[in-house]
Amino acid sequence: MIQSLRGMNDMFAPDAERFEYFIETATTIAKRYGFTYFEAPLLEETALFKRSVGESSDIVGKEMYQFIDKGENDVCLRPEGTAGVVRAFIQKKLDKQGGIHRFFYHGPMFRYERPQKGRLREFHQFGIESFGVASVVEDVSLIMMLVDILDALGIGYKLEINSLGDQNCMPEYRTKLVSFLDCHDDKICADCQRRKATNPIRVLDCKNGDCQLIYAEAPKLMQNLCEGCESDFTLLKELLDESQIAYEVNTHLVRGLDYYSKTAFEFVSDEIGSQSAIAGGGRYDRLVEFLDGKETPAVGFAIGIERLLELIKMPEPKRNGYYIGTMDEEGLPLIMKAAQAKRKSDKVIVEYKSKNFKNHLKGADKVNARYCAIIGENERNDGTIWVKDLEVKTEETIPLNSF
Numbered sequence: 001m002i003q004s005l006r007g008m009n010d011m012f013a014p015d016a017e018r019f020e021y022f023i024e025t026a027t028t029i030a031k032r033y034g035f036t037y038f039e040a041p042l043l044e045e046t047a048l049f050k051r052s053v054g055e056s057s058d059i060v061g062k063e064m065y066q067f068i069d070k071g072e073n074d075v076c077l078r079p080e081g082t083a084g085v086v087r088a089f090i091q092k093k094l095d096k097q098g099g100i101h102r103f104f105y106h107g108p109m110f111r112y113e114r115p116q117k118g119r120l121r122e123f124h125q126f127g128i129e130s131f132g133v134a135s136v137v138e139d140v141s142l143i144m145m146l147v148d149i150l151d152a153l154g155i156g157y158k159l160e161i162n163s164l165g166d167q168n169c170m171p172e173y174r175t176k177l178v179s180f181l182d183c184h185d186d187k188i189c190a191d192c193q194r195r196k197a198t199n200p201i202r203v204l205d206c207k208n209g210d211c212q213l214i215y216a217e218a219p220k221l222m223q224n225l226c227e228g229c230e231s232d233f234t235l236l237k238e239l240l241d242e243s244q245i246a247y248e249v250n251t252h253l254v255r256g257l258d259y260y261s262k263t264a265f266e267f268v269s270d271e272i273g274s275q276s277a278i279a280g281g282g283r284y285d286r287l288v289e290f291l292d293g294k295e296t297p298a299v300g301f302a303i304g305i306e307r308l309l310e311l312i313k314m315p316e317p318k319r320n321g322y323y324i325g326t327m328d329e330e331g332l333p334l335i336m337k338a339a340q341a342k343r344k345s346d347k348v349i350v351e352y353k354s355k356n357f358k359n360h361l362k363g364a365d366k367v368n369a370r371y372c373a374i375i376g377e378n379e380r381n382d383g384t385i386w387v388k389d390l391e392v393k394t395e396e397t398i399p400l401n402s403f
Contacts, residue, residue, distance in 0.1 A: 007113075007121030018309045019124070022153065023106055026126045026303070029148050030104040033141065035128060038103035040084035042110075046074045052083040052287060054199065063111040077110035081127040082284070082300055083291075089131060090293035100132040106305075117272070124305040128281070131288070134297035136232045139263040139283060140239040142301055146267060146279055147245055149303070154313025157267045157278065159245065162222070162253035163233040164201070164282070166261045169226035174200055176219045184214050204252040212252075220251045229262055236263060260284050263299065271311055278311075279303040319391050321347030323364035327376035328354050334375050338385065338403055364390060373403065 004010060011019060027037070046066050053059050059079045066076040078084055085103060094101050106126040115121060128145065130138055143159070150157050165173060181188065181196045181203065188196075188211050192203040204215055225233065240247055255264050264282035272278070281301025288296040322342055324335045332352065339348045349367050351360065357374065364372035373387045385403045388395040 005121070007115035009120055009122075014314075015309050018312045018314060019305060021314060022305055022308065022312060023126070025152050026106070026149050027104070029145060029152065030128060032148075033102070033145050035102040035104040035130075038085060038088070038105045038129075039107070040078070040081070040088055040105065042077055042108065043075050044078055044084055044087070046076045048083050048087055048291070049076065049079060052086065052291060053080065057199070057202075059111060063113050065110045065112055079109055079111045081105055081107070081109065081125055081302060082129060082287070085127070085129045085300075086287055086291055086293070086298070089296075090288060090291055094131070095288055095293040095296050098132065100130070102128075102130045104128050119304075120306060125302045126305060127300060127302040129298065129300040131296050131298045133299070134285070136236050136263060137239065139236060139265075139299050140243070142281065142299060143240065143245065143265055144243060146301060146303070150267065150279070153308070153311070155269065155278070155308060155311045156271065157269055159240075159247040160250040160253050160266045160268060161236065161240075161247050162250055162264045163225055163229055163236075164254065164261050164264050165221055165225055165229050167286070169224055169229055170201075170221075170261070173219065173221050173224040176224065177201065177203075180218050187214060201254050205254045215252065222249070222251050232262060255280070255282055261286065265301070269311065272307055277304075278307050317368060319368050319370040321349065321367075321369050322371045322373055323349050323351065323360070323367055323369035324373045325351035325360040325363065325375075326354055327356060327360075327374065328380075330377075331375040331380050334380060334400065335373075338373070338375075338400060342403070361388075375400075 046064070049064065050060055064076045064079050066074070069075050085105065089095060089101065104127065106124065108122050108124050110122055112121055113119065128142060130142065164170070177200050178196060181192070181200065185193065188203070189206065189208045192206050192208070192211055195202045203211070204218070206212065206215070237247070253264055253266055260282045262283040262285065266280035267278050268276040269278050270276060279301060281299070283299040285297045286295070288294065288298060324339050326332055326335050335350060339350045342348050349369060351363050355363070357376070360374050361372055370391055371387055371389055373385050375385050379385055379397065383400050384397050385400050386395065386397050387403065
């Protein structure tokens, strides 16, 4: 028997219903903030992610589904969403137009990593990308959007924020951090030793407990920010305070992707075990330029949908639509014609088998229909249909053409 590949799961109800509800909720809220839908290909040139995500990252180094296609192109399945949006932004010359461009997207991403709860090799993200606003006010707006989405879904969370500095203060801090790591080189793990040479700030995110004890004494980027980054971070906190959005400053919060700078934020939950991050993002003002576009400020976030599914509080299901059935075979053409007309405005479930009155009512209950409509011999002869409102418990027999 052929089975699905490891880490690539099928999705049926109730998870599929939760997934659909999430997309509807997040889409509605994103549109309220003035964002429009964007769709990117699943397959991109590998060079896109090497240049944007960074060859030093675990994603590029270990996790990409990469291959040479029949045209001898080096391609891969997208491991994240931002790089594809930026590539399209530049390709369509939106960077040359100036102005503000705001997009949301959702779809599957692919990473070859060890599957675990809430982390699959094919997973889905909902993402937001905003181009053209340099002000930290846009960062706060995106955090507010995430708060609205999580609140609407009934998901508890804690917000953590940090500043990653920029090209003015990061190089000096990186030098200080590497000097500190050199003094502890024999005590840190192999991953941190590798990251020290490629992307040293990533060591702060190490999950090794012994490493974290050492990094408690490491120099803090927050204490090494330039005047501009410090001013932006102060305003970020003031605006969050004004909006009554609770947060914690986590000086070890970094992004696993090389293109982030300044604001970094993460929403975490203690309801999903060790993989506590449920959403995160930040500012990436230099990525458009890195990919050969015109320098453009940008900020965004992504939500890992699978991680959220079991946390979503679904609304109470309401009866909706019509269940239509017949009590004899002669009525089948009539109910099929009636269903075809009714579907122009309503959801309709048709029971093809002839059943008695009681069993049709049970069938309508089973599919949670609002109305049960039945044609029996009398209705067929009279050109009528019997309809019961199962919510308010009223019933009537009406002309079939009126139905």
